[in-house]
Amino acid sequence: MAEKRQESGASVKDAELYEKLRDEGNSKEKSARIANAAARTSRSEVGQRGGExxxxxxxxxxxxxxxxxxxxxxxxxxMIKDELIEALRKHG
Structure with missing residues (x-):
């Protein structure tokens, strides 16, 4: 698996997954965190570990x-509810 260097200087272990998550609208930080977790185990296992x-x-x-x-x-x-949702999604 090739590593990808991000603007912050941090490396991402699963560049393909990182790019997919970014295309879906996730923040850089969240995408890197998920991609690196997936590289440590497996992509399917990362999804199962999620919270409630x-x-x-x-x-x-x-x-x-x-x-x-x-x-x-x-x-x-x-903010109204929809604005809160948008702000929370942008925050990552």
């Missing part, structure tokens, strides 16, 4: 605000 998190649209506005607070997203208290 629900999709953002399935969460309440209060839950979304709480998560945005954890991530220190500015302006979260003024």
């Amino acid at each position: 998190a629900r999709d953002y649209p399935d969460r309440t506005k209060d839950e979304l605000e709480r998560r945005a607070r954890e991530l220190d997203i500015e302006g979260r208290s003024q």
Whole structure:
């Protein structure tokens, strides 16, 4: 498996998976984290290890605000649910 150097200087162990995740709209950080985890084990095993998190649209506005607070997203208290979801997805 070829390594790929990212702009930050960090290497990604599974460049193909990294590019696929980026094309799907994932952040650089999240894509690198998943690609490197997959390279350490297997791609299917990484998906099975995931947590119990629900999709953002399935969460309440209060839950979304709480998560945005954890991530220190500015302006979260003024956002509607759809804006919170968009901000959380962009944050990665």
